[in-house]
Amino acid sequence: MRSDKIIVSGATILPMTEPECSGSASDGGAKDGDAQKYFTGSVALEGGRIAIVARDGCAEGEQRLAEFRVKGDFREIDGRGRLLMPGLVNTHTHVAMTLMRNLADDIELMEWLHERVWPFESRLGAEEIAWGAKLGIAEMLLGGTTTFVDMYWHEAAIARVARDMGIRAVLCPSFLDGERMAEFERDLPETIAVADGCDRLSVRIAPHAPYTCSEENLRRAIGLAKKYGVGAHTHISETLDEQRIVRERYGCTPTEHLRNVGLFELPTIAAHCVHVTGGDMDILREFGVTAVHNPQSNMKIASGAAPVAAMLSRGVNLAIGTDGACSNNDLDMWDEMRTASFLAKHTAADPASMPAYEILKMATVGGARAIGRDGELGVVAEGALADLIMLDLEKPHLCPRHDLVAALVYSAKSTDVERVFVAGRPVVENDRVIGLDLPELMAEVEATVGRVKQAI
Amino acid sequence: MRSDKIIVSGATILPMTEPECSGSASDGGAKDGDAQKYFTGSVALEGGRIAIVARDGCAEGEQRLAEFRVKGDFREIDGRGRLLMPGLVNTHTHVAMTLMRNLADDIELMEWLHERVWPFESRLGAEEIAWGAKLGIAEMLLGGTTTFVDMYWHEAAIARVARDMGIRAVLCPSFLDGERMAEFERDLPETIAVADGCDRLSVRIAPHAPYTCSEENLRRAIGLAKKYGVGAHTHISETLDEQRIVRERYGCTPTEHLRNVGLFELPTIAAHCVHVTGGDMDILREFGVTAVHNPQSNMKIASGAAPVAAMLSRGVNLAIGTDGACSNNDLDMWDEMRTASFLAKHTAADPASMPAYEILKMATVGGARAIGRDGELGVVAEGALADLIMLDLEKPHLCPRHDLVAALVYSAKSTDVERVFVAGRPVVENDRVIGLDLPELMAEVEATVGRVKQAI
Numbered sequence: 059m060r061s062d063k064i065i066v067s068g069a070t071i072l073p074m075t076e077p078e079c080s081g082s083a084s085d086g087g088a089k090d091g092d093a094q095k096y097f098t099g100s101v102a103l104e105g106g107r108i109a110i111v112a113r114d115g116c117a118e119g120e121q122r123l124a125e126f127r128v129k130g131d132f133r134e135i136d137g138r139g140r141l142l143m144p145g146l147v148n149t150h151t152h153v154a155m156t157l158m159r160n161l162a163d164d165i166e167l168m169e170w171l172h173e174r175v176w177p178f179e180s181r182l183g184a185e186e187i188a189w190g191a192k193l194g195i196a197e198m199l200l201g202g203t204t205t206f207v208d209m210y211w212h213e214a215a216i217a218r219v220a221r222d223m224g225i226r227a228v229l230c231p232s233f234l235d236g237e238r239m240a241e242f243e244r245d246l247p248e249t250i251a252v253a254d255g256c257d258r259l260s261v262r263i264a265p266h267a268p269y270t271c272s273e274e275n276l277r278r279a280i281g282l283a284k285k286y287g288v289g290a291h292t293h294i295s296e297t298l299d300e301q302r303i304v305r306e307r308y309g310c311t312p313t314e315h316l317r318n319v320g321l322f323e324l325p326t327i328a329a330h331c332v333h334v335t336g337g338d339m340d341i342l343r344e345f346g347v348t349a350v351h352n353p354q355s356n357m358k359i360a361s362g363a364a365p366v367a368a369m370l371s372r373g374v375n376l377a378i379g380t381d382g383a384c385s386n387n388d389l390d391m392w393d394e395m396r397t398a399s400f401l402a403k404h405t406a407a408d409p410a411s412m413p414a415y416e417i418l419k420m421a422t423v424g425g426a427r428a429i430g431r432d433g434e435l436g437v438v439a440e441g442a443l444a445d446l447i448m449l450d451l452e453k454p455h456l457c458p459r460h461d462l463v464a465a466l467v468y469s470a471k472s473t474d475v476e477r478v479f480v481a482g483r484p485v486v487e488n489d490r491v492i493g494l495d496l497p498e499l500m501a502e503v504e505a506t507v508g509r510v511k512q513a514i
Numbered sequence: 515m516r517s518d519k520i521i522v523s524g525a526t527i528l529p530m531t532e533p534e535c536s537g538s539a540s541d542g543g544a545k546d547g548d549a550q551k552y553f554t555g556s557v558a559l560e561g562g563r564i565a566i567v568a569r570d571g572c573a574e575g576e577q578r579l580a581e582f583r584v585k586g587d588f589r590e591i592d593g594r595g596r597l598l599m600p601g602l603v604n605t606h607t608h609v610a611m612t613l614m615r616n617l618a619d620d621i622e623l624m625e626w627l628h629e630r631v632w633p634f635e636s637r638l639g640a641e642e643i644a645w646g647a648k649l650g651i652a653e654m655l656l657g658g659t660t661t662f663v664d665m666y667w668h669e670a671a672i673a674r675v676a677r678d679m680g681i682r683a684v685l686c687p688s689f690l691d692g693e694r695m696a697e698f699e700r701d702l703p704e705t706i707a708v709a710d711g712c713d714r715l716s717v718r719i720a721p722h723a724p725y726t727c728s729e730e731n732l733r734r735a736i737g738l739a740k741k742y743g744v745g746a747h748t749h750i751s752e753t754l755d756e757q758r759i760v761r762e763r764y765g766c767t768p769t770e771h772l773r774n775v776g777l778f779e780l781p782t783i784a785a786h787c788v789h790v791t792g793g794d795m796d797i798l799r800e801f802g803v804t805a806v807h808n809p810q811s812n813m814k815i816a817s818g819a820a821p822v823a824a825m826l827s828r829g830v831n832l833a834i835g836t837d838g839a840c841s842n843n844d845l846d847m848w849d850e851m852r853t854a855s856f857l858a859k860h861t862a863a864d865p866a867s868m869p870a871y872e873i874l875k876m877a878t879v880g881g882a883r884a885i886g887r888d889g890e891l892g893v894v895a896e897g898a899l900a901d902l903i904m905l906d907l908e909k910p911h912l913c914p915r916h917d918l919v920a921a922l923v924y925s926a927k928s929t930d931v932e933r934v935f936v937a938g939r940p941v942v943e944n945d946r947v948i949g950l951d952l953p954e955l956m957a958e959v960e961a962t963v964g965r966v967k968q969a970i
Contacts, residue, residue, distance in 0.1 A: 163870060163924060170865070400813035404857075409620065409814065460614070471928070496910060
């Protein structure tokens with residue numbers, strides 16, 4: 059069996075944390091404020107983790123790297139002209155909805171749901187959902203997303219695809235009132251069984267939203283989550299309609315309601331959070347709930363702009379998600395980061411709002427914290443999981459290099475990602491998902507979609 | 515000399531106009547409303563123009579294509595699995611500002627100008643500007659932009675670069691009060707002289723903005739434009755500050771002021787138009803002034819959201835521009851189209867606002883009309899100029915293909931463009947600008963920027 063030891067040498071490294079051996083920056087081109095954020099050096103990977111981060115010119119790190127080399131049996135990857143950084147965490151998506159990409163655009167939300175999405179979804183079984191997941195995971199890996207947090211049904215099928223494709227994932231079987239509840243109760247243990255066999259996978263329950271799940275069903279699912287020892291992932295305050303319905307039904311905000319029901323006793327990820335109040339933000343912070351910003355979906359469906367700058371200043375953990383490809387219409391975290399910054403600046407009428415590094419933190423360390431892997435994911439640090447991506451910096455849209463951090467958020471493209479490692483294993487090389495026949499996959503997806511449409 | 519005759523066969527063609535030989539749609543996959551917008555067929559290029567558009571199954575078109583083939587001496591390009599559409603028109607940019615890409619982010623506008631942009635710009639001469647233009651034109655061509663409308667100084671230098679690189683351009687020497695006026699008066703005839711030698715180039719005057727140009731200078735420049743027979747390109751109502759200053763100084767809106775001074779007697783392109791009133795919109799329509807939407811720059815600098823849906827319904831011609839790479843921070847028209855639609859939907863709180871096809875029209879036919887080439891550019895039609903782009907549709911983010919038009923606006927990437935023709939000549943093939951050593955160019959730009967920074 060081939061060794062799992064890898065050295066990436068001579069790369070520009072953006073650790074998203076205090077670098078090991080942090081001396082004065084020795085690199086040219088770094089600018090005020092930016093200079094301490096990245097450095098040139100090498101990393102060694104072993105056993106799925108980052109064994110060494112050796113900054114060029116740091117004697118101790120270089121010494122340990124030399125010792126690693128002496129033991130031999132490693133693969134060396136030339137990082138010159140490349141950026142090595144943590145893989146991105148897409149903290150809210152419905153990956154199988156790639157099947158509905160560009161199916162329902164430029165229409166009202168109710169028409170979107172009733173005439174396009176629901177009739178299509180009603181024809182989806184585990185097999186169709188697995189094809190959609192496979193396509194979406196390929197798209198995410200190619201663009202540098204190494205972890206995704208999913209919400210759908212037939213999550214056990216998605217879990218198997220994630221396991222086989224080498225990505226890291228949090229699979230969250232979802233429920234809402236009606237027959238989906240029984241499906242959920244079958245899907246949850248089945249998904250957990252798949253995840254138990256793969257250390258890249260974990261599971262959470264996913265109540266759809268406070269206005270689509272009864273208190274009784276919420277409490278029942280919370281009980282199951284406690285029994286299995288898993289967390290939660292839900293939508294909160296996506297639309298004004300939701301605010302109104304919950305207010306009428308329970309006399310409080312969606313966030314207050316979910317707290318009252320006890321959901322936040324579980325580690326919770328809350329997608330959207332568009333219409334949260336100041337009081338809601340304090341609840342989110344108090345219970346350690348992560349707010350996931352989905353700016354492209356929110357703009358496209360015209361839900362509003364989440365108050366991310368206010369949530370940040372109140373201490374809420376923030377992450378970024380693409381939402382599903384039916385309301386975005388891609389799973390591109392680079393586009394999403396850029397839009398997050400632009401929308402925050404526009405909303406605040408302040409070009410200094412949500413600067414580039416804060417946005418990068420949302421997409422890396424914020425996502426890691428959301429899934430309870432703070433310090434283990436979202437950073438390039440010794441001992442952390444080796445979920446890393448390498449970008450080709452030699453692109454015209456990244457030239458000249460006044461500020462690397464700004465370049466990543468405001469100019470980089472998902473197609474600049476040329477290598478991806480998950481748990482130390484290469485999964486993308488030369489812009490291709492290793493072992494995947496992409497044209498064949500796309501043909502299967504088209505055939506699947508054709509069958510679904512015929513059945514509607 | 516090699517023949518300039520080219521046949522692109524078997525492509526999916528999006529003509530952005532009524533297709534020749536418009537029968538019933540024979541293509542699979544097309545959806546209600548979308549079905550008539552594209553078809554499968556071939557085009558023949560000759561003499562810089564589109565000689566034949568032959569829809570598959572249209573006997574008359576296929577007959578003429580067969581006759582074209584019989585004459586021989588053409589190059590055939592396989593269009594299967596590819597989309598052929600009009601090249602994009604970037605109707606407002608400052609292409610040389612690529613030199614300042616990621617130089618001045620996440621800061622207030624006045625700091626942006628006074629502490630970053632102006633000190634840097636003060637060190638730029640024709641040589642530096644030419645390097646910036648070369649980089650920006652490479653980026654635009656690679657992403658499928660075949661025409662750009664520029665505003666800067668040393669436009670004669672930019673014109674030479676555009677001439678040599680094969681792109682189509684409208685070069686607009688700019689002025690504002692002070693010493694720039696004399697520079698402008700030298701630059702204008704020099705730019706016109708370069709453009710006179712290249713049928714892809716034309717020239718306009720570019721008053722910087724109604725608050726930075728005195729009435730006297732405006733009238734003087736208008737006189738020069740009339741003497742040379744050229745149009746105008748200006749910024750209008752980009753910020754609230756501008757609205758206030760013009761109101762205090764002239765007692766009217768910036769649009770009213772420019773009309774009063776007589777600028778709109780020239781064919782005029784007005785960038786931004788963020789804070790235009792209903793009355794302003796009527797003036798723009800009445801005088802045939804094009805409003806160029808720059809949504810990413812407007813969001814990033816927090817200028818506001820231009821009322822594009824209202825302008826459209828009032829009959830104003832709309833186009834899209836990236837603005838300069840110092841406030842965007844790229845020259846990617848696909849990103850810009852997507853943001854234009856998202857911002858319009860967000861602003862109107864209406865997911866049906868500014869649907870995908872309207873956005874594509876802004877980036878093609880709207881831009882063509884803006885520069886007075888209505889029907890000649892921005893369309894795939896017999897007799898039109900052969901400015902065409904070919905996209906690879908076999909990408910995961912474009913799969914499945916429920917709606918091709920939506921896919922282009924909501925999912926396509928600039929890197930999906932693999933071939934570009936300007937005036938019938940291939941300028942991009944296999945994702946490369948033909949004849950350009952891109953790594954060498956990027957090294958030159960870095961060296962140029964290094965010299966400029968040392969001199970500040």
